[in-house]
Amino acid sequence: MPLKLEIVTPERMAYRDEVDAVTLPGSEGELGVLPHHAPLITTLGAGELRVRKGDTVELFAVIGGFLQVRPDRVIVMAETADLASDIDLERAQAARREAERALESGYHEGADLSAARAALQVALLRIRVAERRHREGPRRRG
């Protein structure tokens, strides 16, 4: 029996399909969900979300959100969820440089750095996910 997975963000439905398994960045560590998982509500950290369907694996960069496992479907609510192939690597790297610069210059002035730190974290995650996809390609499993 397949798993009905929905990934929703405040701005759109990022993904909806029947899949075989999903691995997520739970706030308490990585978390795998297979069909017939017990009902669960948990917070998510920032990280990679992997969706396995047949012998293909899709990769998302998700940031901040929740997972609700219901008997009929699995819903991931994330602030942002970007499909690895949709991530613009150059833009992510530009964002990373900018955040690093902001941290560098703000460090001495004692400014509020939480926004820059968050931006840096987001940029690094996107870069990591996009590069992994680049290296491995759309992964196949035997």
Place this chain on the structure above:
Amino acid sequence: MASLRDLRRRIRDVGKIKQITRAMQFVAASKLKRAQDATLNARPYAEAIDEVLADVAAVLSGEDHPLLGTPEKGKRLIVLFTSDRGLAGPFNTNTIRFVARAITEHQGDLAVVAVGRKGRDALRRARVPIEAYFDGFGDRPSFADVVPLARLVTDDYRSGGYERIDLVYSQFVSTLVQRPALEQLLPVKPSEDTKGIPGNQFIFEPSPSAVLEQLLPRYVAQRLFQAVLESKASEESSRMVAMRNATDNADDLIDDYTLEYNKVRQTSITREMIEIATGAQAR
């Protein structure tokens, strides 16, 4: 009676106004489409958050978290959504009139956070204390735009400055109907836990209160985002209808002026002919 030259000028002027109103009508129509799509796209997230909140609230009570619980009588904050730009038909007037009634009916202290310039200006004129002001978030509001607003509102509430926070915005019912509405934002009123399986059957990781702690700020941001989108859709549809009426009126005016122009022209020709005829007879 107006002169021929006056009439010709009036016809030309009205024609120019018509060009502008018609252009605004089409621009509003395309922005409306975009706003409607955005509202629709935001719905699945809103529903999912709502349901999780209902599940969490089913196992927790008001004492477990300051953002749940019942409102006490005390200082109240209203977040008012209007547009930055006018020429949007009755959109801003209706919303402002609606909030004015809520403000006058309220007993005790009250302040307003204004989103959109029109609302801020009206509040300033009425000398209502304005806690903060935000621009109307442009034509494509993004979720990230409302996060600072959500943080401000949540912090204000947590610090004990306000006992209750409401939203006032124009609900988008249809292209022809937009209704101003007041909704309670904080303390949170979770919907009944009737959908899906009951909350107490879920496992909560790490704990229900930890989930709630993460959930509430996002719930608040999502509610505000929804209000921004609905308000945007209302604004554009109200503007579209207003501009369509203006364009129709311009057409009517042009018809009237053209009729009058022809009449004046005809009379003057007739008069000239009579003058020529009498002149010839007199000879």
